[in-house]
Amino acid sequence: MENKESASIRLRHPSKYLGKKVVVVVGGGFAGLTAAKQFANRRDTYVILVDERNHHLFQPLLYQVATAGLNPADIAVPIRAQFSRTKNIEVHKVSVSEVDLEQKVVRLPYSEIEFDYVVLACGAQHSYFSNPEWEEHAPGLKSLEQATEIRRRILSAFEKAESELDANRQRAFLTFVVIGGGPTGVEMAGAISDISRTVLLHDFRRIDPSQAKVVLLEAGPRVLAAFSEDLSKQTMMDLHEIGVEVRTSARVTHIDKYCVQVGSEVISSRTKIWAAGVQASKMAFTQDIKRDRAGRIQVNKDLSIPDYPFAFVVGDMAACEMAPGKTVPGLAPAAIQQGRHVAKVILASIYQRQRPSFQYVDKGQMATIGKNRAVANTGTFKMTGYIAWLAWLFVHVFYMIGFKNRFSVMAQWGWSYIFSKRGTRLITEKGWKLKT
């Protein structure tokens, strides 16, 4: 009988990639997956993609899982299924312990992988600044597990309000606070308001779900700060119209199980969602690596790490300057562009051609506000309302990976749109064992 847990991969010199350059890609998000795909079926390279999860996640729609609109599987695809027909790419579901840039080795819990090139694409996660204890009470929205946890909390709050006779407690169960007025915060607030006013409307006997209060707190002077000022204003008006209370210049000073504090004001709320700070995912290096305040790794114009021309960082994990003092934003299109670019640089390096510099093509930004409304900003071109919502719909379905997911998402949206229902109103618990 064995008694040692193990996931050993010894990838030193296996015969099947003799003579090929080994490219290790860490992370199967937009940037990493795109980078790996560029090498598909080439004879000069062998790619080893490592991710601690088995799925690529379409993050822009994660808020829909959190608000019972889509299934987790609708916005996720198994990473290895993307490479069924590409024999020079292998996928491992393991977490990386350390990257050693001198020895050109990625260390895993029980072994290591040697590389010729490494692409780091681990994305970003939430940051609670110096208040890690807030996480328990206000989950962020970056993974499927977090999305189903938020869904559980939102739906459970209505359930608990229904069974609660104390008016104050009932009000706290029916108050939802979203912290952070970026696209995720705006979309979450809009979707919660939507559910309470349509989907849940007739399902309770002791509460009126449409009386639920949704508060969106933004520390800065306006929501959607990355958008133009008039779109911010339009968004504020749209949110107000669908019943979301927006407060700008509202900096959160305390969060616990029962409330959120903004300065001296206490908002009683049993359901808080964190959509504020973001930081680059952590990654340990044997060497010292320069990072910015958000934990992002500073890269050269070719996306390589200074002094390590064979090591690259792409996506949300990279601080890539596109103009003095301005870095490429943490958006899916930017990650995809960087993923494509890094493959070009690696191939240029293999064939000793000149390395191209990364040029970010700004495709703009979008955010939905409840059902039927959105704002979009592409350069100087702006859209609002229903048209922007249709554009949002089209773009999101178009960029999803896999026919099945597109079909499934469209079918669910069509059904929700027509019947004002949500397909995944599931409260699943954390444990799976029998009660004793």
Add this chain to the structure above:
Amino acid sequence: MENKESASIRLRHPSKYLGKKVVVVVGGGFAGLTAAKQFANRRDTYVILVDERNHHLFQPLLYQVATAGLNPADIAVPIRAQFSRTKNIEVHKVSVSEVDLEQKVVRLPYSEIEFDYVVLACGAQHSYFSNPEWEEHAPGLKSLEQATEIRRRILSAFEKAESELDANRQRAFLTFVVIGGGPTGVEMAGAISDISRTVLLHDFRRIDPSQAKVVLLEAGPRVLAAFSEDLSKQTMMDLHEIGVEVRTSARVTHIDKYCVQVGSEVISSRTKIWAAGVQASKMAFTQDIKRDRAGRIQVNKDLSIPDYPFAFVVGDMAACEMAPGKTVPGLAPAAIQQGRHVAKVILASIYQRQRPSFQYVDKGQMATIGKNRAVANTGTFKMTGYIAWLAWLFVHVFYMIGFKNRFSVMAQWGWSYIFSKRGTRLITEKGWKLKT
């Protein structure tokens, strides 16, 4: 600020059901949901349905969630959404602490509900006999949480095998043991074998998923013991053909993280699934109640508890004799029939008519064996192979609740059938918090 957790429901004499008989239904499975529905929009009764979960689960397809074929939400519907338009039925998501048959009260953690009639329909759960420590290593399949846990284990086993160089450990990761040869066990074993030979076939580089070994252990002399003997034989042959190793008269004596023992034989396996013993869900009573060995409550011919003509037990929780020494089987059709019947008995009691006795109408049994095969047994009529599989398909889609689920299940099955893929190959972790 509040500091006490509470879910108080004081349901003594609220005005809205003055003059109505209060029927409390505990459990929203097939039996409870059917019972509650019979009272919809009546003026003589007010129904309070209590369940610790927010969803009704279509249990016959749970194994498909566990084997990545269907989404959890495809086989679940929110219980309260079933009663949107029925104003005399309310739903509470709470767990029951105790039933007091003398005081006619159902006790909840923070309050209680008075009733005129009570219907107990809490179903069954797995039983590990006197080995509760086996659960950790061999989850059962009764809830969505268990199904996604089993899915996680099955898919993770292939992932770990891919990253494992030690041949013995790799084999243990690729060995799946299903314990119990009833319909669930047969369906699980068939589906795991299916996945490894089709869905996963091209997705790995270091292992060959089709070499996975699936072992089905049955303590009795034959699988599907509730079916006729020739159908058992056919099932054994079908299972053998799709690569499942079936062992009958194989009683498990030990289970741990690394293996299953059958007598002196040790089967190294990292993934075990429990589909053997079943016992009635636990429910505390103030009074002494007579139960059988499986924990089921013995009921009269009208489904009432002896000495308590206003209290009823239906579904898997009831031991209802249909012939001397033979009780109604724990099947969905039986639960639905009992749910319907109990409502008739309660109405008869309200209007002081004679109480009808429950007559079980045997609609037979079915089980699928991988893709394209099934066995079905209805009285003396038997079906096998493709025809039985089509019948199985039709019956299961037909009995699902909700147009949306039917549509979604059919769409997913169609897609899986054509492309030999599985739509929900998701490994989701147990925790949702940031790693620190």
